Amino acid sequence: MLSIFASKDYVLNKALVDYRVKKFAYACIQIVHHNRNQLRNQLLAAPVNSNTPATLLLDTIVFLLQPKLPWVCKIVGYFLERNAYPLMRDITLTGKESADSHPKSSLASLEYLLSLLSSHVGEKPCCCPRVDPNWSFSTQILTLPLLCNPSNTM
16 A cells, blocks of 8 residues: 555655545545435445445545554544544435445445444554544534434434
8 A cells, every 4th residue: 555655665755645545535535524415325335236336435445444554643643634524424314314225244444434434543553643532533423413313303
């Protein structure tokens, strides 16, 4: 993975590579968010359907956020700076609306992405900036309307 973005000299090109990777990951989120209504049936599709645009874009972000890669904290920090979590919340809510029409067979790319983001901050060797609780993942994604399931009402 390093060789794709940094050729052989990641150490020499670290700042440039980190910049490109975080911009690329954020662009993927923006594309999915902007087209979420058209992609609604693909958002919670199993990775088996990896030829769909939503799955390809979400899997790209998942790939870039693998814990062993050196730029993970840069991407997560950039998501915080650019307020990407409300975009992820909108994408998740749109996917949730169409979830009932899809049989659940395996972990969807969106679910895997959310699990990577939620478990990242504070994990070793995380060096992400301190997170304001008002803009944290849990505040922006795991909000009460998202957790409430209308089919479980009393």
